[in-house]
Structure formats: C-alpha cells, structure tokens
Amino acid sequence: MRKFEGYISSASNPRAKEWAKLLERKYRDREGKFLLEGIHLVKEALNAEWPLEIVAFDEGSGVLDAFEEYLDGDRKDGPSWIPVSPEVIMKCSETGTPQPIFAVALKRPPTKESLFAGELGGIVAVLDGVQDPGNAGTLVRSAAASGATAVVLGKGTVDLYNPKTIRSTMGALFHVPVLEADLSLLLPEARAQGVAVVGTSLQAAQSCYDYDFRRGNIWLVFGNEGSGVSAEVTALVNANVIIPMSGRSESLNVAMAATVLLFEAQRQRRMP
Amino acid sequence: MRKFEGYISSASNPRAKEWAKLLERKYRDREGKFLLEGIHLVKEALNAEWPLEIVAFDEGSGVLDAFEEYLDGDRKDGPSWIPVSPEVIMKCSETGTPQPIFAVALKRPPTKESLFAGELGGIVAVLDGVQDPGNAGTLVRSAAASGATAVVLGKGTVDLYNPKTIRSTMGALFHVPVLEADLSLLLPEARAQGVAVVGTSLQAAQSCYDYDFRRGNIWLVFGNEGSGVSAEVTALVNANVIIPMSGRSESLNVAMAATVLLFEAQRQRRMP
Numbered sequence: 041m042r043k044f045e046g047y048i049s050s051a052s053n054p055r056a057k058e059w060a061k062l063l064e065r066k067y068r069d070r071e072g073k074f075l076l077e078g079i080h081l082v083k084e085a086l087n088a089e090w091p092l093e094i095v096a097f098d099e100g101s102g103v104l105d106a107f108e109e110y111l112d113g114d115r116k117d118g119p120s121w122i123p124v125s126p127e128v129i130m131k132c133s134e135t136g137t138p139q140p141i142f143a144v145a146l147k148r149p150p151t152k153e154s155l156f157a158g159e160l161g162g163i164v165a166v167l168d169g170v171q172d173p174g175n176a177g178t179l180v181r182s183a184a185a186s187g188a189t190a191v192v193l194g195k196g197t198v199d200l201y202n203p204k205t206i207r208s209t210m211g212a213l214f215h216v217p218v219l220e221a222d223l224s225l226l227l228p229e230a231r232a233q234g235v236a237v238v239g240t241s242l243q244a245a246q247s248c249y250d251y252d253f254r255r256g257n258i259w260l261v262f263g264n265e266g267s268g269v270s271a272e273v274t275a276l277v278n279a280n281v282i283i284p285m286s287g288r289s290e291s292l293n294v295a296m297a298a299t300v301l302l303f304e305a306q307r308q309r310r311m312p
Numbered sequence: 313m314r315k316f317e318g319y320i321s322s323a324s325n326p327r328a329k330e331w332a333k334l335l336e337r338k339y340r341d342r343e344g345k346f347l348l349e350g351i352h353l354v355k356e357a358l359n360a361e362w363p364l365e366i367v368a369f370d371e372g373s374g375v376l377d378a379f380e381e382y383l384d385g386d387r388k389d390g391p392s393w394i395p396v397s398p399e400v401i402m403k404c405s406e407t408g409t410p411q412p413i414f415a416v417a418l419k420r421p422p423t424k425e426s427l428f429a430g431e432l433g434g435i436v437a438v439l440d441g442v443q444d445p446g447n448a449g450t451l452v453r454s455a456a457a458s459g460a461t462a463v464v465l466g467k468g469t470v471d472l473y474n475p476k477t478i479r480s481t482m483g484a485l486f487h488v489p490v491l492e493a494d495l496s497l498l499l500p501e502a503r504a505q506g507v508a509v510v511g512t513s514l515q516a517a518q519s520c521y522d523y524d525f526r527r528g529n530i531w532l533v534f535g536n537e538g539s540g541v542s543a544e545v546t547a548l549v550n551a552n553v554i555i556p557m558s559g560r561s562e563s564l565n566v567a568m569a570a571t572v573l574l575f576e577a578q579r580q581r582r583m584p
C-alpha cells in the first residue's frame with residue numbers, strides 16, 4: 041500500500057493556500073501551474089502521464105477506490121498524494137459541490153521551434169480573442185480529435201487553464217500541445233519559417249473546400265465570437281477561408297466552424 | 313400606431329394560464345404550440361414569417377422600441393400583440409429574470425411526403441435519443457447552416473420545443489423544417505420510398521469520406537450521447553459511417569460529430 045504525505049486539515053495551511061491561488065489567472069500565469077478538478081480529469085492526466093505536482097483527495101469520501109491502479113507499487117516519479125479535509129477541497133474549487141479530488145498540474149507548452157518544424161508539417165489551431173470558455177474548450181477538443189499538431193492561444197483569448205475551460209476540453213488538452221503567445225510577434229515569425237497562416241475572416245475569403253490544405257505547416261486562425269479575427273491578425277494572414285453555408289440561418293458559432301475547418305483540413309491531408 | 317388588445321395584469325388570467333402551460337411538454341405536444349422567449353427569438357420568428365398566435369410584452373419595459381418596424385401599419389395577418397404585467401411574463405418563463413417579451417408559436421411540421429420526395433433529394437438529420445438540450449439545439453443549427461432539407465426528432469429525443477433547446481438553436485428552427493416521429497415506423501417507410509438511411513454506429517462503419525453522399529435522399533442518424541444509435545434503429549440503416557479521428561483524444565460529442573458529417577455531405581453534393 042502506498043504511503044501518503046501528512047494530512048492537511050486546515051484551509052489556511054500554507055500549501056492549501058498556494059493551491060487555491062491557482063483559481064486566479066495571474067497565479068496560474070506566474071507559476072505555470074493549474075488545477076484539475078474531479079475524477080475524470082485527474083485520471084485523464086495520469087493516463088497521459090501529464091506532469092502533476094500533487095493529487096489532493098478527501099480520504100473519507102472513498103474516492104481513492106477509483107484510483108487503485110495508479111497507487112499500486114511505488115512509483116517514485118509520480119505526484120505526491122496528499123489526504124486533505126473537505127474544507128481544503130472546497131477552498132480549491134470554484135464549484136459549490138466539488139468532487140473529492142483535485143490535482144495541481146504543470147503547464148507543458150511546446151517550443152515555438154517544434155511548431156515551425158515538423159518534417160511532414162501539420163495543422164495548428166490559433167485562437168485570436170475567443171472569449172467563451174465552452175467555445176475554447178470545444179476548440180481544443182476538436183483540435184485533438186482531428187489530429188492537429190498544436191493549439192496557440194493568442195493574448196486576449198480566454199484562459200484555457202481556468203477550471204471551466206479545462207472541464208469543457210474533457211481532457212483533450214492532455215493530447216495536444218498548447219502554447220500561449222503574442223500573435224503579433226509569433227505569426228510573422230511563423231511566416232518567416234514557411235508557415236501558411238490562414239484566417240477565417242469574411243473579407244476576400246475563398247471556400248475552405250477550394251483551399252489546398254494538403255501540404256506544409258498551416259495555421260488556422262479563429263477569432264472572437266462577436267468581432268471575428270482582429271484587424272491586427274488579419275493583416276498577418278496569407279489567405280482567408282470560409283465555410284459555404286446555406287444562407288438560411290445564423291452562422292455557426294466559432295467552435296462549430298472550427299470543428300468543420302479542422303476536419304476538412306485533415307480530410308484533405310489524408311487524401312492519396 | 314398599432315392598437316393593442318386589452319392589458320392582462322393577473323397571472324391567473326385564463327389566457328396567461330394557457331400560455332404558461334406550454335412550459336410543459338405534454339401541453340406543447342397536445343396543443344402543437346410552443347413558447348419563444350426574448351427579443352432575439354421573437355424577432356427571428358417574425359423575420360421568418362413563422363406563425364405566431366400572440367406576442368405578449370411588458371409595455372413599461374420599453375421593449376417595443378426594438379419592434380417598431382414590425383408594428384408599423386396594420387398587418388391583419390400578424391399575431392395579436394398583448395400588453396401584460398411583469399407577473400404574467402414571469403409566469404410564462406422558466407428563467408428567474410425573463411426578458412420582457414415572449415410569443416406563442418405554432419409548430420409547423422413538414423409532411424412525411426415532402427421529406428421523401430424532393431426532386432433533387434437532400435440531406436435530413438435524424439435524432440435518435442439525443443438527450444442534451446444544447447446538443448439537440450446545436451444539431452438543428454448545424455442542419456440549417458449546412459443546408460439540410462429537414463430534421464427528424466425520434467421518440468426518446470429531448471423535446472426541441474422546450475425553452476432551453478429553443479434558445480440553443482439561436483432561431484435556426486425557423487429555417488429548417490422539423491418533424492417529430494416514431495423512427496421504427498418512419499424509417500422503413502422512408503427506405504421504401506428510396507431514402508438511404510445512414511447511421512453513425514461504430515459497427516461495420518466506413519469512413520464518411522468514402523461514403524457517396526452526392527445523390528438522392530440521404531438521412532443521417534445521430535444517437536444518444538451515452539449509448540449511441542439504438543439497436544432498433546441500427547437494424548434499419550443501409551450503412552454506417554464514422555469520422556476518422558486521430559485517436560489521441562476522446563471522441564467528439566454528438567453535436568460536433570453531426571456538424572462535421574452534415575457539412576461533409578453537403579461538400580460532396582456541391583462537387584461538380
């Protein structure tokens with residue numbers, strides 16, 4: 041049986057206070073860490089061998105029964121497992137009725153260089169000011185499912201690492217590298233490295249079905265829910281594509297449109 | 313200036329009580345009517361010339377300022393506009409803070425025959441037990457945006473006409489005909505009429521990119537979030553298709569998968 045570190049009962053314990061600070065973006069940004077709440081996400085992270093600093097759990101809840109396979113033996117390289125009180129769990133959650141387990145995870149961004157290179161190239165999803173946590177989470181999920189190489193979060197985009205967005209990724213963020221960046225600096229650099237930057241602005245756009253996604257590194261940029269891709273970023277793209285619609289309806293929301301475009305790009309790349 | 317019907321102040325007024333009953337599915341089913349809440353949906357319905365029985369509004373709120381263009385002149389064929397008290401508005405809403413306007417709309421299902429026929433054929437989205445209101449609403453939105461001919465709601469599917477689902481369609485339900493039906497009766501009939509019924513079950517499925525969507529009437533069936541397309545319906549399909557995934561991630565949810573498939577079908581049909 042695994043030995044655990046000492047029990048933390050008080051929500052004012054210094055470690056508990058450090059963890060709870062990660063509910064705020066400025067601490068997540070500064071520490072390069074974020075919280076994972078609940079059985080599903082903690083399991084997904086463990087399965088993906090994602091770097092976790094600690095796993096904190098309410099032992100009395102019996103939640104560890106769901107983690108037996110991860111606690112067998114003596115994995116020296118794994119996270120510290122720390123029994124805590126329900127008060128500590130509550131302090132480290134935004135929800136009123138938290139699950140009795142959470143983890144502190146480390147951000148693991150890819151290097152810019154790894155995004156530019158890639159022998160076969162790849163599709164990268166770039167978010168420019170997407171504001172809704174559900175949309176951002178869905179976008180990361182679609183990127184992972186479609187086989188995108190990476191996701192880039194531009195400044196002004198909702199924080200992927202807030203608990204609500206993390207939840208809506210359903211764990212997909214463990215399966216696709218995510219980089220936070222200033223697009224006004226990164227995109228020119230990417231283009232200099234041969235990346236084709238493709239926007240989804242309506243101006244001067246061609247049908248996504250006529251655009252050739254088959255070769256090279258292609259970065260697809262998705263914009264804000266209300267105002268679309270920013271003027272600054274639109275000035276940096278090589279081309280713009282649109283999804284032809286029937287015209288009888290409101291346009292798709294950004295997450296749905298991104299799903300169609302990411303899968304269309306991969307469809308073309310699969311063609312013989 | 314338009315003359316309005318008499319003001320209704322009491323939430324126990326018989327008409328107000330009739331309207332409020334439409335918050336319950338059994339009354340919606342029985343009466344063939346449903347509620348539209350808020351400025352956006354009421355406007356969308358008016359723009360689409362959707363049959364509305366009444367529009368009720370809180371005159372004191374000033375909400376009619378947003379509807380000036382619909383109130384000019386003397387449109388005899390339009391709905392009755394009825395000033396009501398905030399109490400009546402509250403009684404006819406599920407939300408704690410309703411917008412000061414709602415409408416009672418009539419369901420307007422297409423005939424089965426119109427779905428089978430169609431000179432050029434078309435794509436129909438069929439929902440078999442989809443349970444989440446957000447997923448069902450998104451699916452209707454994708455169907456409308458992709459240019460689907462119609463949507464069929466099988467028994468056991470969430471009620472499209474509950475206020476939450478209506479909201480998540482963003483008004484798309486005014487742009488694509490929706491039929492409620494018993495799939496165990498309707499699908500055999502459709503097949504007898506030459507419709508190709510295509511499931512999204514994982515058994516014996518082929519890639520959606522290899523399936524030929526280009527001609528004829530094709531009905532795409534989407535299943536329950538947990539259990540997928542029912543065994544009963546799977547036994548009635550001509551073929552099953554899947555979206556090839558990268559395999560690194562959880563599958564897409566049903567609304568996202570449906571969006572990809574509906575747009576892929578239309579992409580093929582657009583090809584020369």
